[in-house]
Amino acid sequence: MEEILNLDIDENRYSRLELIPWWNQELLHNSTIMVVGAGAIGNELIKNLALLGIGKILIIDMDKIEQTNLTRSILYRMSDVGKYKAEAAAEKAVEINPDVRAIPLKANIVTDIGLGVFRKMDVVLGGLDNREARLSINQFCYKVNKPWIDGAIEVLNGFARVFVPPGPCYECTMTENDWNLINKRKSCALLTHEQILEGKTPTTPTSSSIIAGIQVQEMLKLLHNDRKLPTLAGKGYVFNGLTHDSFVVEYQRKDDCMSHDIYEDIKEMPWSARDISIRDVLNQAKKDLGDSAILEFDRDIVTIATCSCGHSKNIFNVVNKLSNKDIVCEKCGKTMRFETFHSIYGDENFLDKKLFDIGIPLFHIISSRSGLKYIHYELSNDKNEVLGGLFE
Ligand SMILES: [Zn+2]
Ligand SMILES: [Zn+2]
Structure with a gap:
């Protein structure tokens, strides 16, 4: 009996990915992606980026790992409790794939990250649970003309939204209720960091992996922009985890939106x-x-x-x-x-x-x-x- 041996010496870590006709591994290796928030969604985002061989990953989070994070965070172990999320996540990303560089910034996204940092990114991925931080990321990304992909989950539901300047932005999608919630908190007193972060949302590792998967898949399409793949730019993917129904909503660009400032010069x-x-x-x-x-x-x-x-x-x-x-x-x-x-x-x-x-x-x-x-x-x-x- 004749034996067929597969002696393809060109096989490497990325060979299966490179079977995808539009795939460009070198492009991914040369890409720089920011992940804001290293919680439930952030863990899934970072895991995916590392597996895919995204060359440069910047992880921003100022909090430490608590035991309650361990049910939704593939990157953290019991022995990581008490460490900074950003540091532990960056370490694990490199452990998953030594081809990637991942650096942590223990910083508040609203106040501590200069616009020059955003300008160096190809895509920004959000894994956050509050409106104030989303609004800030949105304005930063628009000013330096960078796409960003927001993810949000609550219990079994979630959505992923893609914002590409000069199209509709996060602020364009905000309802009167969103503004009321922000303004109510602003009018009480000046918000301190502790107050901004006090909201706790129930989340699961299952919904975070679904939504982060969609986010990273959209990022891949944006990065391969010369391939003219359909994207969710200006749209949102809405997932109902009780029925497993999902649909896509299209957002309208509001001409009077305050977040469309793009720095030209x-x-x-x-x-x-x-x-x-x-x-x-x-x-x-x-x-x-x-x-x-x-x-x-x-x-x-x-x-x-x-x-x-x-x-x-x-x-x-x-x-x-x-x-x-x-x-x-x-x-x-x-x-x-x-x-x-x-x-x-x-x-x-x-x-x-x-x-x-x-x-x-x-x-x-x-x-x-x-x-x-x-x-x-x-x-x-x-x-x-x-x-x-x-x-x-
Ligand atoms: Zn807008
Ligand atoms: Zn006094």
Whole structure:
């Protein structure tokens, strides 16, 4: 009897994937993907990215692993309890596939990640459970013209939505109820990080793997964009886990949506947030745009806090980064009032403060404007400190 031997010496880890006609493994190896949130959905996203050989994976999460995570997190073991999610997840990704680089950032996505980081990504994947963080990711991605894919699960149900600038965005999909929930929380008091994260949603490993699977599959199609595959851009996949019905919804782009700002003219500057002052940036803007140039930050910054008892204190930090300690008066215990700014005109008495010292994250992009003309300056010298592990 003749024996048929398969001696194909070209077989490698990716050979079965490469049987897919449109597959480009080299493209995937050269791709950079951000995963925001290393919880139930994030674990499934990262697992898939590692299996597929996505070359550069950035994992953002500021929380530590608790025992309750172990029922929905393939990457974590009992011995990981107490470790940072982002660190443990990055380690496991490389263990699954040594071809990938994965780096963790223990950071708050709303306040700590500079726009330059988003600009380096090919696609951003969201595995989050709150509207405020989704709204922030959405605005960051639009500003630097990057697609992002949101995943959401609750008990057995879930959905995956794909947002590609300049199409419909996450904010375009928000209902009056979504806004009411956000505004209600904002009006109570200034939100601290603890309050933003307090929502706990019941989730299962089964629904997270279904939704994360759809997200990563959509990412693959976006990355292979020269293959003209159909995608869910501007659409949402809705999955009902009780009946296993699913359908696709199409979103409408709202012309009055506040999140469609795309930065056209970005200049990479040899600057770091740690050593460049507000004055330095304003001077550059005046040089480029003329004397009427002003700076416009994409976030509100608190200068001082004052209390009705007469006590006041310097803050100089981004509103969303304030802690309970900043908000409460240490003399009388009342909630303090804040003076904030987001534009700089040149007559402020704190122009010599470094950007980092007013709460601007490393590798951020700072906008300047004169009339309707904009220039955006990237703090490019921070790249290595933030992303060195991925790009060196
Ligand atoms: Zn929109
Ligand atoms: Zn007071």
